[in-house]
Amino acid sequence: WLASPYMPGGMCVPVDGGYRLSGRWSFSSGTDHCDWAFLGAWLADDEGRMVMPPTGLHVIIPRTDYEIIEDSWDVVGLRGTGSKDLVIEDAFVPDYRVMNAAEVMDGTAVRKYGRTETLYLMPWSNMFPLGITSATIGICEGVLHHANEYQRERINPQGTAVKDDPYTMFAVGEATAKLRAARDSLLANVDRMWDLVEAGRTPTFEQRAQGRLTQVNAAWQAVTAMDQVYARCGGNALRMDKPMQRFWRDAHAGLHHGIHVPGTTFHAASLANLGVDPQGPLRMMI
Secondary structure, three states: OEEOOOOOOEEEEEEOOEEEEEEEEEEEOOHHHOOEEEEEEEEEOOOOOEOOOOOEEEEEEEHHHOEEEOOOOOOOOOHHHOOEEEEEEEEEEEHHHEEEHHHHHHOHHHHHOOOOOHHHHOOHHHHHHHHHHHHHHHHHHHHHHHHHHHHOOOEOOOOOEHHHOHHHHHHHHHHHHHHHHHHHHHHHHHHHHHHHHHOOOOOOHHHHHHHHHHHHHHHHHHHHHHHHHHOOOOHHHHOOOOHHHHHHHHHHHHHOOHHHOHHHHHHHHHHHHOOOOOOHHHHOOO
16 A cells, blocks of 8 residues: 655655655555555755755655654544654655656656556546545535435424425535536546547646646535535534534545645636646646
8 A cells, every 4th residue: 555645745855876855744644554655755956955946756665764653643524544744864765766746747757657558648637636526525425315314304493394394405405416516527527538538639738727627616516515414404413423523524624635725726727718828836736
């Protein structure tokens, strides 16, 4: 198994045959069960200072070269992911375990290493977020499922059966439609990109940006819909023995992941639609 905190948390100093790596990385999900870590890092000069303009690297390193910081994952949601911190102090990383992050993002690395399968040719920036967005949508669907079971025979404080309350029924129906639309848009997004790549075409920046826009929007729409359902479940749904509260916390924690931040993604996608080539941070994760 391989843990993967991609956000650059350390510096790679070039040396003969590779690099010396030091740093600290947060959000290493499932790291207790992994023998390797796939880390993000910045290229540094001989003095350990970041090279400008910044150059991101992807580094693969064995469990023997990093320390897992226990008690570094005390959080309100997604507690079960065990996304602890990792610390590395001056570990040697050979050249063959380092890749240029930009080449991974734009597909250059795939061609460089001779992979021709459709899966490998899919844009990394559109593939990686799927595991997190699909899980977030699935968690939201879990709230809807449990809410439907919970509300089936529930009587509200006014003495009315919830199923006879038109306002609650409308809210739940609307939320159900939003959740289905979120799921469908995410899956259709993947299908479009897959068909494009399988036909031998390389996705443009604009197409990748539109893919990310759809993916981010799907997550936000799903969590918004889930909130709409959960808010209609009454005070007892807050009790710790009700699974809905855990799903609610987990879904909101999922929305906090960096791949669900809408600002730069929506900005870059809008510029690309206007024929403007975004620069700098606007190109990150696209």
